[in-house]
Amino acid sequence: MNDKIAGFLFALLGSLSFSGCAVKPLPNAGLTTAPPATEPSVAPYRIGVGDVITINVWRNPELSPTAVVRPDGYISIPLMGDLLAAGERPEDLAERIDTAISTVVRNPEVTVIVANPVSSEYRQRVRVTGQVNGPTSLPFRPGMTVLDLVLLAGGVTDFGAGQRALLQRETDAETVRYAIDLQAILDNGDLRTNYPLQPGDVISVPRKQVLRGEF
Incomplete structure (x- = not known):
């Protein structure tokens, strides 16, 4: 085998190896894909009804x-x-x-x-709705992540499109939605969208759709 053939085979193997390790794009690409990496803000406490x-x-x-x-x-x-x-x-x-x-x-x-x-009880909660085995509302605890809340809700049902889940967060100006791939988190251990939670966060898991080929 001459040097040119050997070099060609080496380059081909390298190309195949690189393409095999390529990271798949996240679903819901049109949404905001990642929350800012900040600690939950603690606002001054304001007295409310029932206190x-x-x-x-x-x-x-x-x-x-x-x-x-x-x-x-x-x-x-x-x-x-x-x-x-x-x-x-x-x-x-x-x-x-x-x-x-x-x-x-x-x-x-x-x-x-x-x-x-x-x-403050309900302002300091996190919630998960939709296609999970136990939709729930729980008190927020520092360090909670998307995976923690979904596991506490019993995981995604057989009818849930976990790859199209959303994290909804209220900000001072608007409600922001972040794409979550629960299927990747639960099935493959891909933690790229296992975001830290903040008080008031809501995770929603939609139902699978036949037209999307999800059944």
Whole structure:
């Protein structure tokens, strides 16, 4: 075998090896394909309807009630009557109460503690819907990924088009959808779309379609 033939065979084998290892493109190519690699943002807590808050006025226990935020967003406290609490940060509410009672209490020191943040329960959840064995809504835990949530939901059903799954995330301006290939994650261990989750994320798994040749 001369050098030219040997060189040709070597190049051909290299080409075949490279094409055999090529990475397949992700499905849903028209969507945003990957969330930004950022840690879940922690916004300042704002009081919501149903929250149990404790107001403490130093050295004035009679002015230090525990109150539940009513459906209209208000609480009732001594000397002030009804006060809007929903939407306020605890420190801002404490400042408003401090200013209001300073006319009857000298140099008041007011703190507001959210004893039971009921309103945050559903804002801090992640959900999976569609063709999974157990559609579910679960409390978010730091470190959760797409795979964690899908496994907790019992995996994809036989009728689910896992390769066309979506991750939907609310941002300040809009709802952003990211393509997920659950079939690749579950069947092949391809973790390229096993994205970290954030509170409020929703994973949806569509049904297979005959026209797409998915049955």
